[in-house]
Amino acid sequence: MLKLTKYLKPFICHIILAIILLFAQAMADLSLPDYMSNIINNGIQQNNIPIVTRQKYIINTGIVMLLISLASALCIVGVGFLASKVAAGLSCNLRKAVFTKVQSFSKSELDKFSTASLITRTTNDITQIQTLVALMIRMVFYAPIMGVGGVIKAIEKSPSMSWIIGVAVISLLILIVAVFLIAMPKFKTIQNLIDRLNLVTRENLSGMMVIRAFNTQAFEEERFDMANKNLTNTNIFVNRVMAFMFPTMMLIMNGITLLIVWAGAKEIAASSMQVGDMMAxxxxxxxxxxxxxxxxxxxxxxxxxxxxxxRIAEVLDTQPEIKDPKNPKSLDNDLKGYIEFKNVSFRYHGAQKNILENISFTALPGETTAIIGSTGSGKSTLINLIPRFYDVNEGQILVNGVDVRDISQSDLRDKIGYVPQKSSLFSGTIESNLRYGNENASQEDLLEAANISQAMEFINEKTNAFESEISQDGSNISGGQKQRLSIARALIKKPEIFIFDDSFSALDFKTDAALRKSLKEKLASSTIILVAQRISTVMNAEKIIVLDEGKVVGIGNHKQLMESCTTYKEIAFSQLSKEELS
Structure with missing residues (x-):
């Protein structure tokens, strides 16, 4: 908790003002029993004073009490306003801090925290803190003043009955400590169970079509039911503890009231205490x-x-593995689009074995460098190293002659147009998604990118063309259409280097061929790195790199590899006939 107090600094003035109002409220509330005692002692019980005088005294004192109560009410309203403002402002700042931090995470950190957990931390966890801060401002300053002030005032009224206050305080402390020790471990369990429930729900919703296709609704319902029941049972346990606590406190309160009446009656009978003092x-x-x-x-x-x-501090304290250098170097403009891998090896965090081993090759401007290999050979991992989604464990990757670790991430990624294996679109329109690559792109740029990516065909079929709505993650268009829009988005950026991570997999052969032809014509001076599973997609590339179990087993063009690389030949003959490959 203390680590997050720095986010309260902008609200120090609000908190100080709230404390002042709380002190005023407490003083007002502590004075009221005295006035009530005076009404009883000096107004009601003084039979030797004329009734008119007593009535006047009672009315005047009552008016004073009413004004004090009104002042107390105004303080309560002011404190409530300030507490809400501070709590809401703190939660806003925390969400911004968490979101900004997550934006800086590399894929290693994103792999460490699940998406469901990050969502829970950004929403539910911060809401918990917001609620606590609002209550603390209202109560944590007010309650001690009332407690200490009440003890002092009670002892002033009757020192002989102060033992009753001691009994009350000790009883309450025993109860609070017992509940605290029982409930504390369960709260961490609850947050983890919320993470689990969010994870199951998210997987279920995102994989609904697969679940229906395999008729596994019953299994998913059982999985969700288990996560739901675990959370429910833990919440029930905590709520039972809370439900036991408050009636017990009321029992203590009523018991103390009876003790005061019993002891007070004795004091009154002995003429050592007045009725008003006992009531106070x-x-x-x-x-x-x-x-x-x-x-x-x-x-x-x-x-x-x-x-x-x-959990929030854990996110905020996590240091990204990939950081910008203190003194970043500038890219060499004489080597535009030049990429070189020098003896690169890489393993994922916690893995014992390298997934890429001693990779060396160059990719030149004006050429298409294709990467092919079996599933799990490290193709996507290899190209994820270029924009520094991960950092190499050994060796170097040079872009425009400079090690990528010596360049700021922003400058490096400005030079790259990246199309991921899984196309990601955002809710909005076709135009807003394309402008994600360059918000200042002209209409001509949009048309050119859509034509090159073969997207104009289906865009023209839509009533609103570029203004057509795109649902979250592009769920209202086909996989091939999503890929073409993702490619168009990268083209609009007009970078020096294009990376296509199996980005043609959802396209039919005709569209694939037309797209590759357009890319070759329009991007003649750019460096293109293309990951693919289809031989037909890579066979016309100037350079083909063949990966097998994380190692380069062949480099060359299609003709050279058909003669020298067994792995490439096996992939080729598994897809096409000899006539098609010739």
């Missing part, structure tokens, strides 16, 4: 118990919010 003592005792009730409520909230704060 009772009210002070209730204020003290109420203060402990407030604090207990806060102590109940703190464990859960503390767990949430730890």
């Amino acid at each position: 003592f009772m009210q002070y005792a209730m204020q003290i118990i109420s203060a402990f009730l407030m604090l207990s409520f806060i102590f109940i909230m703190i464990p859960r919010a503390s767990v949430a704060a730890q």
Whole structure:
């Protein structure tokens, strides 16, 4: 929790003002029992004073009490406003900080935190802290003032009955500590179970078509039901503990009231105490118990919010593996689009074996460098190293003659147009998705990119053309259309280097061939790195790199590899006939 207090700095003035108002409210509330005691002692019980004088005294004192209550109410409203503003502002700043931090994560950090967990931390966990802060501002300053002030005032009224306050305080402390020890471990469990429930729900919704295709609805329902029941049962346990706590506190409160009446009656009978003083003592005792009730409520909230704060701090304290250099170098403009791998080896975090081993090759401007290999050979991993989604463990990757680790990530990625294996589109329009590559692109740029990517065919079929709506993740268009729009988005950026990670897989052979022809004509001076599974997609590339189990087993053009590389020949003959390959 303490790690997140720095995000409260912008609201220090609000918090100080709230404390001042709380102090004023507490003083007002502590003065009311005294006035009530005076009404009883000096107004109601003074039979030797004329009734008109007593009535006037009672009315005047009542008006003073009413004004004090009104002032207290205004303080409560002011504190509520300030508490809400501080809590909402803190949650806003935390969400911004978490989102900004996640944006800086490399794929290694994103692999560490699941998407479901990051969503829970950004929403549910921060809401827990927001609720706690709002309650703390309202109660954590007010309750101690009321508690201490109530004790002092009660002892002033009757020192001989102060033992009753001691009994109340000790009873409440025992109860609060017991509940705290029982409930604390369960709150962390609840947050983890919420993560699990979010994960199951997200997987179910994103994979709905697969679930229906394999008729596994019953299995998924059972999986969701288990996650739901685990969360429900844990919540029920915590709520039962809370449900036991508050009636017990009410029992203590009522018991203390009876003790005060019993002891007070004896004092009154002995003429050592007035009725008004006993009533004031009772009210002070209730204020003290109420203060402990407030604090207990806060102590109940703190464990859960503390767990949430730890989870948020875990995200904020995570240092990205991939950082910009302190003194970034500039790219050499004389070597535009030049890429070189020098003895590159890479393994994923925690893995014992390299997934890429001693990779060396060059990709030149004006050429298409294709990468092919069996599933799991490391093709996608290899190209993810170029924009520094991961950093190499050994060796170097040079872009325009400079090691990618010596270039700022922004400058490096400005030179690259990347089309991922899984096309990702954002909710909006076709135009807004294309402009993601360059928000200042002209209409001519949009048309050119759509034509090269073979997307104009289906864009023209839509009533609103470029203004046609795209649903979240492009769920309202086909896989091939998503790929073509993703390619168009990269083309609009007009970078020096294009990376296509199996980006033609959802296209039919005719569209694939037309797209590759357009790319060859329009991007004659650019460096193209193309990952593909189809031999027909890569066979016309100037350079083909063949990967097998993370190692380069062949480099050359199609003709050279058909003569010298067994792995390439096996892939080729598994897809095409000898006549088609010739």
